[in-house]
Amino acid sequence: MKTLPPVSDPELSRPLKIDRISAGGIEEKIVATPAERAALAKRFSLLDLARFEALLNVDREGKMFAVTGTLVAEVTQACVVTLESVPEKVKVRLDVLFAPPHLIKEDHEGGLTDLGEADPPEPIVGGMIDLGELAAQHLAMALNPYPRKKGAALGSIEVKSKEETAVVHKPFTVLTSLKDKTNAPKDA
Numbered sequence: 001m002k003t004l005p006p007v008s009d010p011e012l013s014r015p016l017k018i019d020r021i022s023a024g025g026i027e028e029k030i031v032a033t034p035a036e037r038a039a040l041a042k043r044f045s046l047l048d049l050a051r052f053e054a055l056l057n058v059d060r061e062g063k064m065f066a067v068t069g070t071l072v073a074e075v076t077q078a079c080v081v082t083l084e085s086v087p088e089k090v091k092v093r094l095d096v097l098f099a100p101p102h103l104i105k106e107d108h109e110g111g112l113t114d115l116g117e118a119d120p121p122e123p124i125v126g127g128m129i130d131l132g133e134l135a136a137q138h139l140a141m142a143l144n145p146y147p148r149k150k151g152a153a154l155g156s157i158e159v160k161s162k163e164e165t166a167v168v169h170k171p172f173t174v175l176t177s178l179k180d181k182t183n184a185p186k187d188a
Helices: 034-043 131-142 173-183
Strands: 015-017 026-031 048-061 064-078 085-099 128-130
Touching: 015 131, 026 131, 034 048, 034 131, 048 085, 048 131, 064 131, 085 131, 128 131
Parallel strands: none
Antiparallel strands: 015 128, 026 048, 048 064, 064 085
16 A cells, blocks of 8 residues: 655654664554644544554564554544534554665656565655654545445435426517517407
């Protein structure tokens, strides 16, 4: 899965220097503060983000690093039909590979490719991996794009063809109806 481009000043930043990662790997737990949750809720147009936690393992794979783990969040979005609150629990599995930029080559179309991998590894920037931003991006991709409150339904929509909806404008129709009224026999 390709992650989104990083934000210049991420709301939830947990940079991890890759030189801290030993051969056995490292486990990192991320729990967003109330201010970070509020900022993420604003970024993702959520009504509320009551919980945001991630438990991530970062391990060496040769010259690359694998980040695996789970993100759990409690979000509230607006129903696309009624605009009422729709609470939802989100649980996302993360499995992302990172590599130094020199190990990632560009393909002829300008995108990044790896030697035969389905998804190319993400580049390590400045010797660090921002685990907080990575988790935030995975939350964004897991959000329901059309949250709907249980039982909410759109009203029926009547669809007509162009011919059925075309209004023919005849400017003299009104005059014809007036002429018919003036020429009509009078009841006496």
